[in-house]
Amino acid sequence: MTVLSVENLTLSYRSGREWREVVHNVSFTLGRGEMLAFVGESGSGKTTTAQAIIGLLADNARRDGGSIRLNGEDLSQWSAKRLDSLRGARISLVPQDPGNSLNPVKTVGAQVGEILRLHQKIDKAECEQQVLALLSKVGLSHPEQRMKQFPHQLSGGMKQRVLIAIAIALRPDLIIADEPTSALDVTVQKRILDLLDVLRRESGTAVLFVTHDLALAAQRADRLLVFRNGEVQEHGATADVVRAPQHAYTRQLLSDVQGQRVTIAPVSGRPLASPAIQAIGISKRFALGKGHQLQALDNVSFVVQRGSTHALVGESGSGKTTLARILLGFEQADSGQVNIDDINATSLSHEARRQLR
Ligand SMILES: Nc1ncnc2c1ncn2[C@@H]1O[C@H](COP(=O)(O)OP(=O)(O)O)[C@@H](O)[C@H]1O
Ligand SMILES: [Mg+2]
Known part of the structure; x- marks a missing residue:
């Protein structure tokens, strides 16, 4: 029909x-x-x-x-x-x-x-x-x-x-x-x-x-x-x-x-002295109203070496964008620390963070 x-x-x-x-x-x-x-x-x-x-x-x-x-x-x-x-x-x-x-x-x-x-x-x-x-x-x-x-x-x-x-x-x-x-x-x-x-x-x-x-x-x-x-x-x-x-x-x-194929990018060079980014134990919750909370990030730690490409992979809603926003200082983590170039970005004043960005 x-x-x-x-x-x-x-x-x-x-x-x-x-x-x-x-x-x-x-x-x-x-x-x-x-x-x-x-x-x-x-x-x-x-x-x-x-x-x-x-x-x-x-x-x-x-x-x-x-x-x-x-x-x-x-x-x-x-x-x-x-x-x-x-x-x-x-x-x-x-x-x-x-x-x-x-x-x-x-x-x-x-x-x-x-x-x-x-x-x-x-x-x-x-x-x-x-x-x-x-x-x-x-x-x-x-x-x-x-x-x-x-x-x-x-x-x-x-x-x-x-x-x-x-x-x-x-x-x-x-x-x-x-x-x-x-x-x-x-x-x-x-x-x-x-x-x-x-x-x-x-x-x-x-x-x-x-x-x-x-x-x-x-x-x-x-x-x-x-x-x-x-x-x-x-x-x-x-x-x-x-x-x-x-x-x-x-x-x-x-x-x-x-012709479609997935190529894996080669690891670039050996790590240099200090890492570009260090994320240490980042956690973030969002309030959902009526006392409900959503754990968006739970104790996330990783290091990004200078000159390297680091991929955050995961299903939609798994926290990738929230994490990126926290690294950039657009969003505050509930706990944990972000070091950029060995500077503790989490402790900076609003203006200093803006400068760093
Ligand atoms: N609102 C619009 N106003 C003017 N031109 C449009 C508009 N939407 C789409 N077009 C044009 O119509 C053609 C077909 O577009 P579209 O139907 O969106 O193609 P597809 O879905 O295959 O990508 C394209 O040339 C596009 O630029
Ligand atoms: Mg279309």
């Missing part, structure tokens, strides 16, 4: 007085439980096409022609109000930019709960249960505490997971996921993509997966649609496209992926 059918879609952006066509005659269909991946380099029209489908084109964009049908109904003729009622319930979007897609003055729990209560007759307690279940599903630890937090208290990857929770909340017919895992580390990324697979199997949800990562698309999608300069360059079953690409451009994309 066809969930989404797009025919000859053509879209333009206005800059000044000029309209510039950026998506040209794009056509495809998407069946129940199926995953179609939009791949192609940045600027090729993937996001614009995705936004048109869910009726969220930018103010300076317009549809010049073509049709968009959801379960046979032509959405391009629908009013903004009717589209609003559809969004979340039958079609949902995980937007590309998690940064400004959440309401800054509402807690995470309120925002996930809002969509649940808008479309279901449930009481507060039931709503809270569902919010907790959704937040754990998308891999957020301490969901009881997270739901009381505001977006600015979350890392980019956590915000992305909240947006995914909102998008899957009502098990819609179609989920459009625009680079949904770009801010996530590989373990969380796998969890999210597995979650989408479960929805496809259990609820027949169709997924339109937008990504610049052809390797990831090939692993997950039933079919690939390759965009180039706003046109469909290639469209077919994943195995066919990967095994026998019809166009030189797709062959090039594929060879770029196959």
Whole structure:
């Protein structure tokens, strides 16, 4: 059964007085439980096409022609109000930019709960249960505490997971996921993509997966649609496209992926006299309200030698940025010491720290 059918879609952006066509005659269909991946380099029209489908084109964009049908109904003729009622319930979007897609003055729990209560007759307690279940599903630890937090208290990857929770909340017919895992580390990324697979199997949800990562698309999608300069360059079953690409451009994309390898940077030189940075027993807690606390850093120590590159690696939310901010003196540690060039930076006055920076 066809969930989404797009025919000859053509879209333009206005800059000044000029309209510039950026998506040209794009056509495809998407069946129940199926995953179609939009791949192609940045600027090729993937996001614009995705936004048109869910009726969220930018103010300076317009549809010049073509049709968009959801379960046979032509959405391009629908009013903004009717589209609003559809969004979340039958079609949902995980937007590309998690940064400004959440309401800054509402807690995470309120925002996930809002969509649940808008479309279901449930009481507060039931709503809270569902919010907790959704937040754990998308891999957020301490969901009881997270739901009381505001977006600015979350890392980019956590915000992305909240947006995914909102998008899957009502098990819609179609989920459009625009680079949904770009801010996530590989373990969380796998969890999210597995979650989408479960929805496809259990609820027949169709997924339109937008990504610049052809390797990831090939692993997950039933079919690939390759965009180039706003046109469909290639469209077919994943195995066919990967095994026998019809166009030189797709062959090039594929060879770029196959050449992918991880190289480990060589250790640079032997350590010189005094280290550039010494972090000694750094700990940091954040208050979460109502007496709850989050241990962001727990007794972290390490040394960075002069002239070397030191990598802080870890899942989103594991404390990397907080640590970097403490090293720079933008944030105060609860305990521990930071030496920069053998100077105890933790003990400096505000002005001296600024000078050091
Ligand atoms: N709000 C906008 N105003 C004007 N041009 C835009 C806007 N958003 C995207 N574009 C242009 O439209 C084209 C397609 O962009 P986009 O759909 O974002 O591609 P992708 O998602 O594949 O990276 C690009 O040329 C881009 O510069
Ligand atoms: Mg995009």
